Structure formats: C-alpha cells, structure tokens
Amino acid sequence: MSTAFVLINTDLGEGNEVFDALKEVPEVKEVYGVYGVYDYVVRLEADTMQNLKDTITVKIRRLNHVRSTLTMIVVE
Template sequence: MEIAYVLVKSEMAHEMDVMSELLKIDQIKEAKGTFGMYDIFVKIEANSSLEIAEIITKQIRKINHVLSTITLSVIPEQNKK
C-alpha cells in the first residue's frame, strides 16, 4: 500500500465544493481544510505510486476550482508501524 499527502489550492470560496468532490474518490481517505497557502490537506492510499500519480493528474487536478497541488510522498521504509 502506498500513501501520499496532497496539498490542494482552490479558488476562493470554493473550498467546500472541492472537498466534497475529493471525498468521492475511493482512494482518498481524508480531506481536511487548512489555513495558509493551501486550502485542503488530502491523504491518498493506493496500490502503487503509479496509481497515486493517476489519481492526482486525472482526477484531483480536473476537479472544478482546483488551482494547484503539491504532492508529499511517504518514504516507504518509514511507513511501517
């Protein structure tokens, strides 16, 4: 299982619309509003890094009112309990 965190910047006053659409994606396990440069903090769990890349490029970035994303990949060796 691969995990990545994505910081999402949305158009002003559309944060809740974007968050609602994000939470419709099965691999998105959490989406939380944040203060600062980015508006939403997203946790993705997928089978591979390729699947994560496709979710970001083909789904998240195509949501209306999403302006930009930054992806934070988890170091696999540190992803153990």
Template sequence: MVVSVHLVYGIYDLIVQIRADDLDTLKKGVTEHLRSIEKIRSTMTMIAVE
C-alpha cells in the same frame, strides 16, 4: 483512495491524504481525478514511505 481530508489555514486550503498501491496509481489519481476538479488550481504531492 482518499483516506482523509483536512481544512487548513495558510498557503494551502486542504490536505488530502491518499493511499495508493504504487506510484502509477497515485499519479493517475492526482492527475486524472484531483486536478480535473474545476476549483483546484494546483497540487503538491508529498510521498510518505512506511
């Protein structure tokens, strides 16, 4: 689930915060949903552990 989206300046255009129950759900969300958007050329995933 997308928690927040921030426009940023520099190398990247957006920071999208996603919350997922497990790594498989996160992977599916990024690969099947975010990367399927035509204008998205690349993604970088950073995982925060609470």
C-alpha cells in the same frame, strides 16, 4: 500500498465544492481544511505507485476549482 499527501489551493469561495468532490475519490482517505497557504490537506492511498500518480493527475488536479497542488509522496 503507496501513500501521498496532497496540499490543494482552490478558487476563492469554491472550497466546499472541491471538498465534496474529494470525498468521492476512493483513494482519498482523509481531507482536512486548513488555514495558511493551502486550503486542504489530503491523504491518499493506492495499491500501486502508478495508481497513486493517476489519482493525483486525473482525479484531483482536474477537479473544477482546484487551482494548484503540491504532492508529497511518503517514503517507507
């Protein structure tokens, strides 16, 4: 199992739409709204590293109103 944390910046005022879309992604296990530089912290899990990368690049980074991301892949 591969795990990553993704920090997400959204367009101003569009956080709820992004939050709802993230909850629909099967690999997303937790989503937290946070204060500070980023708007959301997301924990992902996938069966392979390739599926994890695909989830980040295709399912998350391409969501409407996602402005930027920072990904931290967990090393076990």
